[in-house]
Amino acid sequence: MSGSAMSLRPARVSREIRKVGTMDQGEGTLPRGDGGGGAAVANGAEASRLAVLRDLEILDSPPEEEFDELVRLASYVCKTPISLLTLVDEHRQWFKAQVGLEVSETPREWSFCAHAIEQPEDLFVVPDAAMDARFKDNPLVVGDPNMRFYAGIPLTVSGGRAVGTVCVIDTVQRDLDDEQVAALRLIAQEVEQKIERRARLKRSAIAARDAERKLQESERRFSLLVQSVSDHAIFLLDAQGRIASWNTGAERIFGYSEEEVLGQHFALFYPDDAKRVGKPAEETRLAADAGVFEEEGIRVRKDGSPFWVTTVISAIQDEQGSIQGFAKVTRDITERKDAEERLQAAFKEVIARLSAAAEFRDEDTGRHIERVGRYSELIAQRIGLPEERCDLLRLAAPLHDVGKIGVPDAILLKPGKLDAQEFETMMSHTEIGHRLLTGSSAEMLKLAATIALTHHERWDGAGYPRGLSDHAIPIEGRIVAVADVFDALTSKRPYKSAMPIPEALAILKSSRGSHFEPEALDAFLDLSEEMGAIRRDLR
Incomplete structure (x- = not known):
């Protein structure tokens, strides 16, 4: 190579x-x-x-x-x-x-x-x-x-x-x-x-070589490579997947000495569940078919501890295309994976704190944003959205009211009914939230911007800010509309007391096909017991 x-x-x-x-x-x-x-x-x-x-x-x-x-x-x-x-x-x-x-x-x-x-x-x-x-x-x-x-x-x-x-x-x-x-x-x-x-x-035309000479040259170059690398596990496999060579980097990463692994099948380093489904054999098959196989995955050290690796398996062929063996390079990426998980956790915490910022001035809303996220995820699962999209919706939905940051306290916390001008100001939180969240390359924030803008639209077109109707409203906006209204009805606000859950469900049913998309509302009603449990757990 x-x-x-x-x-x-x-x-x-x-x-x-x-x-x-x-x-x-x-x-x-x-x-x-x-x-x-x-x-x-x-x-x-x-x-x-x-x-x-x-x-x-x-x-x-x-x-x-x-x-x-x-x-x-x-x-x-x-x-x-x-x-x-x-x-x-x-x-x-x-x-x-x-x-x-x-x-x-x-x-x-x-x-x-x-x-x-x-x-x-x-x-x-x-x-x-x-x-x-x-x-x-x-x-x-x-x-x-x-x-x-x-x-x-x-x-x-x-x-x-x-x-x-x-x-x-x-x-x-x-x-x-x-x-x-x-x-x-x-x-x-x-x-x-x-x-x-x-x-x-x-390139389809490769200069003809003697099979034994090609293998010897590959091994020579491989040996030179091994001498210069101490932070990668580099070893050769025969055509059956048995270990034929072992470098000091491999000993350091996996914990086995050369004497312990020579002649052993490389499945030795895989978790039991991966071995049960034939993952090691599948990887060498893919490498044989394509010439190379690459992946990130979990391996197991001699002491039984799992760790993350990136691995490359390259097929070694003779001039007739027959597999003579494989070259395998593995690098321990556990520290990188841990850093990525910490970064993702920090990102989620920042989003959660940003979501809470809009509700911070109103203690009566309690854990409203978290409940709306959980309700929305369950509705999405019920109507068959992909699991990845459901998870993304759970994280994005709590940002639906982030635009309330721009609404004055005098309006946001007013105990009585809002007048027309005050309600106009309150409605602006959808546009404010959309502008605040627009422009990010993160999929979750893109989705949150859409939800912030559309969760007050109505199925019959009588909502705000754009007066969208029917399927012109994004599915996530239609879902959060149901979750948000239910939680608002059953939560205490400066201008009202909390409504019992049966009464809230009755109001939702009466708005089927007018305020709410029928499919999203029906999914919510099918899960009313689960929603009630979330309501009780996240008070």
């Missing part, structure tokens, strides 16, 4: 990164409009580079998760809203994978990456594009996405040809620290490896 040994070594952070943040249109700059290509794009070197790019057969290909994951990782590590895997074509830059940018390509003359590939050994950094003579008038700087910071690592393949970059972009002036630069280099190396491996798998 060409270049694989280098790709797994920790990258050394260069102290000679070229800073280009405030260069004048003088020495070192490129004529505007040439896309960063320097001399004419059609010169010999560029023609050769373009030929290499085309030979990869990757331009305009569908999205692939292995590249999407690495671009997401780049954005996460560098803490930027935008990250791209860019391939620089003759007249355009095309994005194989992207985070934070909806388009799939832009003209080459707008391209920062076209500049980056002119210095394939360097990290190309623009701390503030608005202050750089080459970029300050760029449409990507003066318009969406309003780029300021750019950092790109050139992707080199086939003897050092730079075909594109892995880059991160921000809308504010900034820089990367040494750890982020090192991580971005490792990600770029992984992308290069995956691009070349992808190209190899697509």
